[in-house]
Amino acid sequence: xxxxxxxxxxxxxxxxxxxxxxxxxxxxxxxxxxxxxxxxxxxxxxxxxxxxxxxxxxxxxxxxxxxxxxxxxxxxxxxxxxxxxxxxxxxxxxxxxxxxxxxxxxxxxxxxxxxxxxxxxxxxxxxxxxxxxxxxxxxxxxxxxxxxxxxxxxxxxxxxxxxxxxxxxxxxxxxxxxxxxxxxxxxxxxxxxxxxxxxxxxxxxxxxxxxxxxxxxxxxxxxxxxxxxxxxxxxxxxxxxxxxxxxxxxxxxxxxxxxxxxxxxxxxxxxxxxxxxxxxxxxxxxxxx
Amino acid sequence: xxxxxxxxxxxxxxxxxxxxxxxxxxxxxxxxxxxxxxxxxxxxxxxxxxxxxxxxxxxxxxxxxxxxxxxxxxxxxxxxxxxxxxxxxxxxxxxxxxxxxxxxxxxxxxxxxxxxxxxxxxxxxxxxxxxxxxxxxxxxxxxxxxxxxxxxxxxxxxxxxxxxxxxxxxxxxxxxxxxxxxxxxxxxxxxxxxxxxxxxxxxxxxxxxxxxxxxxxxxxxxxxxxxxxxxxxxxxxxxxxxxxxxxxxxxxxxxxxxxxxxxxxxxxxx
Numbered sequence: 001x002x003x004x005x006x007x008x009x010x011x012x013x014x015x016x017x018x019x020x021x022x023x024x025x026x027x028x029x030x031x032x033x034x035x036x037x038x039x040x041x042x043x044x045x046x047x048x049x050x051x052x053x054x055x056x057x058x059x060x061x062x063x064x065x066x067x068x069x070x071x072x073x074x075x076x077x078x079x080x081x082x083x084x085x086x087x088x089x090x091x092x093x094x095x096x097x098x099x100x101x102x103x104x105x106x107x108x109x110x111x112x113x114x115x116x117x118x119x120x121x122x123x124x125x126x127x128x129x130x131x132x133x134x135x136x137x138x139x140x141x142x143x144x145x146x147x148x149x150x151x152x153x154x155x156x157x158x159x160x161x162x163x164x165x166x167x168x169x170x171x172x173x174x175x176x177x178x179x180x181x182x183x184x185x186x187x188x189x190x191x192x193x194x195x196x197x198x199x200x201x202x203x204x205x206x207x208x209x210x211x212x213x214x215x216x217x218x219x220x221x222x223x224x225x226x227x228x229x230x231x232x233x234x235x236x237x238x239x240x241x242x243x244x245x246x247x248x249x250x251x252x253x254x255x256x257x258x259x260x261x262x263x264x265x266x267x268x269x270x271x272x273x274x275x276x277x278x279x280x281x282x283x284x285x286x287x288x289x
Numbered sequence: 290x291x292x293x294x295x296x297x298x299x300x301x302x303x304x305x306x307x308x309x310x311x312x313x314x315x316x317x318x319x320x321x322x323x324x325x326x327x328x329x330x331x332x333x334x335x336x337x338x339x340x341x342x343x344x345x346x347x348x349x350x351x352x353x354x355x356x357x358x359x360x361x362x363x364x365x366x367x368x369x370x371x372x373x374x375x376x377x378x379x380x381x382x383x384x385x386x387x388x389x390x391x392x393x394x395x396x397x398x399x400x401x402x403x404x405x406x407x408x409x410x411x412x413x414x415x416x417x418x419x420x421x422x423x424x425x426x427x428x429x430x431x432x433x434x435x436x437x438x439x440x441x442x443x444x445x446x447x448x449x450x451x452x453x454x455x456x457x458x459x460x461x462x463x464x465x466x467x468x469x470x471x472x473x474x475x476x477x478x479x480x481x482x483x484x485x486x487x488x489x490x491x492x493x494x495x496x497x498x499x500x501x502x503x504x505x506x507x508x509x510x511x512x513x514x515x516x517x518x519x520x521x522x523x524x525x526x527x528x529x530x531x532x533x534x535x536x537x538x539x540x541x542x543x544x545x546x547x548x549x550x551x552x553x554x555x556x557x558x559x
Contacts (some may be wrong), residue, residue, distance in 0.1 A: 003384075004464065005378075005382065006378040006381075006382035006384040006387075006469075007378075007384065009374045009375060009377060009378035010377070010378050010390060012371040012374060013371050013372065013374070013375040013394075013434055013438060014390075016371065016427075016430060016431040016434055017393070017394070017397055017434065017435075018395060019427070019431055020397075020400075020409065020428060021397045021400055021405065022341045022410050023408065023412070023523070024404075024407070024408035024412075025404070025408075025482050026408075027405060027406065027407075027408035027411070027412075028405070028408050031407065031408070040317075041550050045489035048323050048402075055499035062552065072293075083300070085405045088295070088299065091295060093292055093296055093299065094292065094296075096296050096299055096300075097299075100299040100300075100302075100303055100547065101305065102543070103303040103307060104302070104303065104306055105546075106306070106310070106539070107306060107351055107540075108444075109488075109538050109539060109542045110310075110539070111491070111492035111494070111510055111534065111538065112492070112494060112529045113492075113494050113510040113514045113537065114313075114510075114513065114534060114535050115309070116514075116517070117513055117514075117517055117527065117528075117531050118309035118310055118312070118531065119309050119311070120517060121309070121312065121313060121316065121524060121528065122308065122309050122312045122313075124524075124544075126325075126327060127324060127325060127326070127327065128312075128329070129312050129329055129331075129526070132327070132328050132329050136302050136328075142327070142377055160457065161308070163309075163528075186424065199483065209511055220399055223401070224401045225400065226403065226494070227400065227474065227494045227495065227514075230498075230514065231494075231513075232492075245401065245402070245403040245495075248403040248404075248406070248407075249403075249499065252406075252407055252410075253499060258407060262407055262408075264402065264403075265403050265404040265405075265406070265407060267400075268401050268403055268404050269400075269401060269404035271391045272399060272400070272401050272404070276396060276399040279399070280392075280395075280396070282369070287401050
């Protein structure tokens, strides 16, 4: 066996990684400090002006705030919902259990585009079923436009996102619950601990590492998520639900401002690298333990 | 009694969770005048499969379906070939920098699409692959590779070294050993990986949206995602497209649930 064999086998995969990761990142850095517009085709070093423009833009800060809320609040709620479902499934009610587990997981398997479409349709102002029910109950007026109202648009998209992400948390929590040694519960029962105390002193501590991995992964994925917002609102109305990945598309492919788009994508990259670093540290700590 | 209450709770929760789909499904069977009716109804006597045929006839969904099939199956095959070479290297050799390479692949999975899309767009345009099947296949392959390598790496590690050593003693070369011994043994794992890869490409929206522009290359999610904004009046046909598009993932998931969930838990914890 030659020494180079293992490296040669990696070459094709590495070429592809260079193609979608290394090259684009380098090219992005170059774009972001140059005056490149798809229309004007100008070129030349302009330093950090594009970054300055991005940071001066109020839409950027709005999108940043929205993305943070969308990622953090959305993930936390999804984890709580997922844990609830996992606890329910862990009671093992018999045959219905595995069917229920299957049905509860469906939102996660389905394409985000279909999920966005389905949510947009049940929330439709005139013909959506949710509005019809709420109006029949006298809670809202007929024709309330949840996605068209800057006050509620982001919340609706988050709801859809939570709905799509909770099954992942559910599956992971369920695996975590099933890994808890039964002896711990038996010992606690012998000592006379109530169900609530057992939950807080045994179940929750045992799920700590799963929850932290889920939290970071969820935040990273939601931070990157373009699909749900794009399909449901395109960031509107009036940027009320704008998030950073959608803003990159808007700057680049709608306003044809490559420079600012590139600067923004580098900013997103830096944010994501910090989050990923956190994740890696957590995973390696777990391996070491 | 307790069992009955819990079962009812599960049924109720399942109904709530599936509400968006049930409503979409109901819509996909209705004629247009009943879709645009208030108050809305769940079932009607006029339900039929007509929106499904309409969608293929009036909207370009037959082309989109073909495109999706071409892109998803080609990227799956390409990823499997390239990924198994890399996974073979990781699982069977000790070499300098192995850990770094593995980490690099894991990390590239976290990469935000938004931070690479612009240069990819420019590059594909420059080399004439923008708005082509090949361009999208190459990008999807690259996106799927890290995950596929990690999965295959795990499956290959599970195959005992001795089997391979025996093949080498019998006069096989390393690559022959991979092709004739390891790959057949890892077949179930490779099958599961192929499913992940296929679904990954099938459902992918962001790159498919931004790297295509004509109907002859757009995939189904792009069609649905764009039409939601433009053809608001044909909700029943859009719903039909959404239902049909969801069937492959649903069916695949139904048959591979165990592997799916296992891989999911292992992949995220690893």
